[in-house]
Amino acid sequence: MNMTGIFTISRRRSIRMKKLLFAVLLSLPLLSGCTKSGNEIRIGEFGSLTGNDATFGLSTNKGIRLAIDEANEKGGIKGKKIKLITLDDQGRDTEAVQVVTRLITQENVVAVLGEVASSRSKAAAPIAQEYKIPMITPSSTNPEVTKIGDYIFRVCFIDPFQGFVMAKFATENLKVKKAAILRDVKNDYSVGLADVFISEIKKMGGEIVADLSYQAGDVDFKAQLTQIRSKNPDAIFIPGYYTEVGLIAQQTRDLGIKVPLLGGDGWDSSKLSEIGKEAIDGSYFSNHYTSESTDPVVQDFIKRFQAKYGDTPDGLAAMGYDAARILLLAMERAPEIKPNLIRDEIAKTKDFAGATGKISINENRDAVKSAVVVQVQGKINKFVTTIHP
């Protein structure tokens, strides 16, 4: 055997080895896809576990996990265990699209739960619709979200209702005649809510004296607030998220503006009072739920939540819990675990007694339910009133 022979053999072998290795590498994702699904039901969740509004995603995730763990303890659904796959979208629209695509195409989930922020739900919903996978958003209130398609649901009220609630509360309870607006222009939720609030206030005989904007990530709002101060409003409506609202509250009080601040469910975070400190005390916002409710369903939920995590659930955790429960009940009722059958059952949800009140899904795939108005008092959000649709 001469040297060239050895050389050719070993080279041929090495090429074959490389080909084999390449084939193995390519088939790895396929293999993992096969082995995981079997006698379990896979549900996907996407949310902002990190990023500017991380507490939204983290709270929702706690609620969803509670619902799924409880179902698994009772033996799962149709004898199968439920597996939750949670992916982080870092609070970014583009990332939301990617993780939902991954949940559906690689993780083979039968349904998707998420997001809190309307912008991100809107970004991801077309993907779920395209693959015909039912998606339930726990707390995206912008009306456009569920209009994307017949596979997109929500278990919360929509902004027109939330805007109506705050306008009604401002006019009737606080006797506001002149209101000012400070909205986050980059945020669908904030812009939509501000528009509704304005038209409702005008219908109720009030006046809008200033309508200004900021952008998420800004830290200085004094220019806008100084202008608002010169208009002497009775209240300022700030339909933004808690990080900016905390800073806005501080700067409002620095400038000597003493009128109440009003907001929506985007304020619902323990970080609000950490950032805003005493400046935010006494302000009001509309929310999905209050931990002070005397409803036994709510108290029971709070007890189980505290037993598992050691803290009181906020509104977003309660919404996450309800979204997951509605999905699980729909799966239970569906004749088979197939995305289209689950979709049909979610649409039939009626008078579900959840932690956030009685939920019925209407023909627009939106939830019909009442809202509460709470007042910030340090770490506690004190219940003020309930407003029905």
Added chain:
Amino acid sequence: MQDFVQHLVNGLSLGSIYALIALGYTMVYGILQMINFAHSDVYMVGAFAAYYAAKWLGIENQPGLMSLATLLVVSMVICAILGLTIERFAYRPLRKAPKLNILITAIGVSLFLQYSGQLIFGADPKVFPEVMTDLTLLQWGNLSLRSSDITVLIVALIAMVGLHFLIHHTKIGRAMRAVSQNSSVAAMLGVNPDRIIAMTFVVGSSLAGVGSVLVGMKYPKIEPLMGMMIGLKAFVAAVLGGIGSVPGAVLGGLLMGLSEEMVVAYLSSTYRDALAFGILIVILLFKPAGLLGRYQVEKV
């Protein structure tokens, strides 16, 4: 009228923050003719250093001069060390390379710091401890002047005067000017350019440290990407004032803050940044070297 004065106060107070950070950009540019994009992220690290130091020392809720001094020192030292490290390991090996390489490296270092920050500190915003009680110094009708508004302005002005003195009236300042004019000739005459450049980074970065604590006091929300927008604006402020010029950086910063404020006050809050930057473009059309930018003369 009162509103106009209030807008003036707000604008100057915002502008002095830009000024403080712009000083760091302008110093490094003056000596190396490079834009240190990582400067704004050094500033971010300074804010987190102060945050963790306050937690660790248990002075989160003890506002007072002692706490302020401690946090300033911690933040300055950490920033100086970080600036020195970046210069030593990222920029010095590229000293002889084309300018573009070092610029891209600076962007790389900036992204590296931002995303390491997200990994280490977590991406959710943290609440900066209350270091000094914010007092109302003056209340005239509607107009209110807060202590936090003028602290930053005063510190920025002191830093400007101090830097000016350092550059024009000390031995090390003379060496800095020599290196900035011609580093190889300076080296022949006994100046060690590497040491002088390292020194510049130490001074510039500790200014970022001062800025981070003062801004943290004023806007108590810190997160790993906090340097991005403020850094961009400070950089533009430095260019506007004439990059390389120390008084120019302060002037540019103040103008930047004022134009932002006035745009919101009298034009539109939605197009704030677009209009504010637009004004600056117009100024640069007429003064391409920046307001105080003179070639070769005022270089640090």
